[in-house]
Amino acid sequence: MTVRKYKLIIAYDGTGYEGWQARSNGRGIRQTITGACEQLLGSAPEIIASSRTDAGVHARGLVAHLELTDGHPLFTGAQLRLALNAQLPAEIRILSAARARADFNARFDAITKEYRYQVWNHPVMAPLLRHQAWHIPRPLDLAVMREAAAYLTGRHDFRAFTAKRKGELLDSTRTLHTCQIKRSGARLTFHLIGEGFLYKMCRRIVGTLVQVGEGKLTPAEVKSLLHPPTEHQAGMIAPAHGLILWKVRY
Amino acid sequence: MTVRKYKLIIAYDGTGYEGWQARSNGRGIRQTITGACEQLLGSAPEIIASSRTDAGVHARGLVAHLELTDGHPLFTGAQLRLALNAQLPAEIRILSAARARADFNARFDAITKEYRYQVWNHPVMAPLLRHQAWHIPRPLDLAVMREAAAYLTGRHDFRAFTAKRKGELLDSTRTLHTCQIKRSGARLTFHLIGEGFLYKMCRRIVGTLVQVGEGKLTPAEVKSLLHPPTEHQAGMIAPAHGLILWKVRY
Numbered sequence: 001m002t003v004r005k006y007k008l009i010i011a012y013d014g015t016g017y018e019g020w021q022a023r024s025n026g027r028g029i030r031q032t033i034t035g036a037c038e039q040l041l042g043s044a045p046e047i048i049a050s051s052r053t054d055a056g057v058h059a060r061g062l063v064a065h066l067e068l069t070d071g072h073p074l075f076t077g078a079q080l081r082l083a084l085n086a087q088l089p090a091e092i093r094i095l096s097a098a099r100a101r102a103d104f105n106a107r108f109d110a111i112t113k114e115y116r117y118q119v120w121n122h123p124v125m126a127p128l129l130r131h132q133a134w135h136i137p138r139p140l141d142l143a144v145m146r147e148a149a150a151y152l153t154g155r156h157d158f159r160a161f162t163a164k165r166k167g168e169l170l171d172s173t174r175t176l177h178t179c180q181i182k183r184s185g186a187r188l189t190f191h192l193i194g195e196g197f198l199y200k201m202c203r204r205i206v207g208t209l210v211q212v213g214e215g216k217l218t219p220a221e222v223k224s225l226l227h228p229p230t231e232h233q234a235g236m237i238a239p240a241h242g243l244i245l246w247k248v249r250y
Numbered sequence: 251m252t253v254r255k256y257k258l259i260i261a262y263d264g265t266g267y268e269g270w271q272a273r274s275n276g277r278g279i280r281q282t283i284t285g286a287c288e289q290l291l292g293s294a295p296e297i298i299a300s301s302r303t304d305a306g307v308h309a310r311g312l313v314a315h316l317e318l319t320d321g322h323p324l325f326t327g328a329q330l331r332l333a334l335n336a337q338l339p340a341e342i343r344i345l346s347a348a349r350a351r352a353d354f355n356a357r358f359d360a361i362t363k364e365y366r367y368q369v370w371n372h373p374v375m376a377p378l379l380r381h382q383a384w385h386i387p388r389p390l391d392l393a394v395m396r397e398a399a400a401y402l403t404g405r406h407d408f409r410a411f412t413a414k415r416k417g418e419l420l421d422s423t424r425t426l427h428t429c430q431i432k433r434s435g436a437r438l439t440f441h442l443i444g445e446g447f448l449y450k451m452c453r454r455i456v457g458t459l460v461q462v463g464e465g466k467l468t469p470a471e472v473k474s475l476l477h478p479p480t481e482h483q484a485g486m487i488a489p490a491h492g493l494i495l496w497k498v499r500y
Contacts, residue, residue, distance in 0.1 A: 013377040058378060085374065093374045124335065124343045127263040128308060128494075132378060244378075 003067050006080055007100040008047075010062045013091040015131045015241065019055040020062070029053070029092060033064075036087035041072050050106045050248040051113060054200070056240030058132065061095070061114075061247040065106040106248075112177060114193045114247040117206045117238065122186035133187065134206075134242035140213030142183060148212045148219040149179040152205060157229035161205055162198035164232060172198055172229070179205065200237055208235030253317050256330055257350040258297075260312045263341040265381045265491065269305040270312070279303070279342060283314075286337035291322050300356045300498040301363060304450070306490030308382065311345070311364075311497040315356040356498075362427065364443045364497040367456045367488065372436035383437065384456075384492035390463030392433060398462045398469040399429040402455060407479035411455055412448035414482060422448055422479070429455065450487055458485030 012029050022028025030047055038044045049064040068075065075083065077098040084094045118133035120126050125135040152161075159172035178193035190206050211217045217235055225234050262279050272278025280297055288294040299314040318325065325333065327348040334344045368383035370376050375385040402411075409422035428443035440456050458475075461467045467485055475484050 011374075011377050013380070060376070060378070081374070090375070090380050091377050093377050095374050124261075124331070124345050125340070126310070127261050127341050127343050128310070128382060130263070130340050 001070050003069055003102065004072075004074075005065055005067050005100045005102055005104060006075075006077060006097050007104060007106065008064045008066070008081075008097050009095040010064060011060050011093050011095050012058060012062075013131070014053060014056050014058045015091070017055065017091070019057065020049055020052040029059075032088065032092055033084070036084050037066070039087045040083050041068070043071070048106050050110045051245055053243075053245055054240050057243045057245065058241075059245040062245050063106045063110070063248045063250070065100060065104055104250075109250050110196070110248050112193055112195055112249045113197065113245070114178075114191070114249075115197070115202045116244045116246045117190040117192070117202065117242050118244070119188040119190070119206075119210065119242060120186055121188055126186070129187075131241055132244075134210075134239050136210060136214075138214065140188070140210065141215065142181060142188075142213065144219055145181055145209045145213040148209055148217075148222040149181060151219060151223040151226065152176055153179045156226045158198055158201055158226070159229045159231050160225040160234040161201050161208070162232065163200040163204065163237060165199045174198060174201070176205075181209070202243060203238040203240065204234050204236075206242070207238040210238065211235040251320050253319055253352065254322075254324075255315055255317050255350045255352055255354060256325075256327060256347050257354060257356065258314045258316070258331075258347050259345040260314060261310050261343050261345050262308060262312075263381070264303060264306050264308045265341070267305065267341070269307065270299055270302040279309075282338065282342055283334070286334050287316070289337045290333050291318070293321070298355065298357050300360045301495055303493075303495055304490050307493045307495065308491075309495040312495050313356045313360070313498045313500070315350060315354055354500075359500050360446070360498050362443055362445055362499045363447060363495070364428075364441070364499075365447070365452045366494045366496045367440040367442070367452065367492050368494070369438040369440070369456075369460065369492060370436055371438055376436070379437075381491055382494075384460075384489050386460060386464075388464065390438070390460065391465065392431060392438075392463065394469055395431055395459045395463040398459055398467075398472040399431060401469060401473040401476065402426055403429045406476045408448055408451055408476070409479045409481050410475040410484040411451050411458070412482065413450040413454065413487060415449045424448060424451070426455075431459070452493060453488040453490065454484050454486075456492070457488040460488065461485040 018026040020029045034044045045066040047064050047066045081094045081097040120133040121136045123137050155175040157173045176194045180191045182189045268276040270279045284294045295316040297314050297316045331344045331347040370383040371386045373387050405425040407423045426444045430441045432439045
């Protein structure tokens with residue numbers, strides 16, 4: 001049996017979806033793509049993703065892989081992309097599909113992941129951004145937020161910046177290469193690049209930095225959450241709809 | 251009787267609305283704001299807008315005015331904004347409300363209007379922009395588009411760039427101060443600033459320039475549509491959902 005592996009880059013509007021992987025028979029991104037494959041191929045290949053985004057989180061560049069075998073058409077990458085997009089709803093798009101080496105693994109080969117988080121910092125929310133940005137009506141002090149962000153950059157035990165999840169957390173040390181905040185008018189964009197993120201880590205970093213900007217936490221208090229690391233003690237978890245999985249590098 | 255006039259700056263996501271002014275009892279932006287006023291004030295003041303956007307068109311800075319009288323609460327601008335936003339759906343936001351001079355007229359006092367139009371120029375549409383940008387899958391030649399845009403800038407008879415509407419077109423001469431196209435990755439943004447626009451003029455300019463970029467029209471052909479002016483002869487009318495009424499200056 002010959003096996004052909006494909007690497008997919010996927011973008012989606014996570015609004016109204018239960019995340020990459022829905023529980024039971026909910027509306028998940030992965031289930032929807034699996035359904036499109038089934039329509040197209042008559043069978044549903046397993047789709048392995050770089051990341052499992054939560055309900056409401058968006059993606060501009062999630063990476064996944066799947067394998068086709070002898071029974072399937074001999075698609076080129078471009079053909080597979082076109083055929084899948086024809087089956088998928090407009091909220092989900094295959095940006096590219098390409099043949100990959102047999103040993104490529106979208107989940108385990110990722111070197112860095114980049115997330116972006118959008119905040120709309122204005123007394124009134126922008127209607128066109130309401131599903132893609134978190135609305136913070138009161139002014140934020142960007143200087144102290146950046147001071148706190150600098151403490152988070154680097155290799156640390158981030159156990160304070162995750163959330164409870166079933167099963168034990170074996171290793172909560174991660175390297176955060178970039179934690180920058182850019183402002184363009186009322187829009188703040190958080191750029192987070194790391195070698196991997198704990199469960200809800202991005203949203204907890206953003207929520208904590210916003211609380212710093214509101215004067216509810218100091219940069220020194222943020223620093224102290226890392227040394228010594230304290231479990232689930234950081235600031236609030238920012239809402240899902242402001243987060244976009246931006247890019248995965250291999 | 252004392253009359254207090256207010257100037258409103260309004261933003262909306264036009265998706266699913268029949269435009270600023272809906273026919274009969276459809277779902278219009280103006281009707282929705284009038285309904286919110288009625289909830290708040292017990293009566294519905296007349297709302298006069300700078301522009302009447304078409305179905306599906308968005309706004310970031312439409313300006314309108316309304317008058318309150320003795321029977322109404324003595325709202326400050328900030329109070330009126332808060333109270334109206336509390337009644338309105340999330341698609342429509344009053345960005346600001348302020349007391350205005352008695353003779354201020356949102357429609358007739360406008361000096362320039364700025365529209366922006368977004369095109370996503372990539373083989374695959376970006377899901378998060380699907381209600382706010384026109385998808386053009388094939389590459390566009392920006393250099394010839396800009397050449398054609400330069401011909402359109404200035405004071406011209408734009409009758410080729412409008413659409414049929416009931417009633418005669420008395421004067422189709424307008425001044426287009428700015429007609430620029432900016433590119434950021436796959437996103438093209440058209441910036442159109444003028445002292446006033448004919449019916450569907452923005453969308454017909456964008457549609458025509460996109461056809462130039464696709465090689466279906468030449469810049470010289472665009473120029474010839476202005477000299478001598480020819481009725482409704484220009485290129486296609488770009489779809490509504492890429493257009494945003496950006497700013498009105500007084």
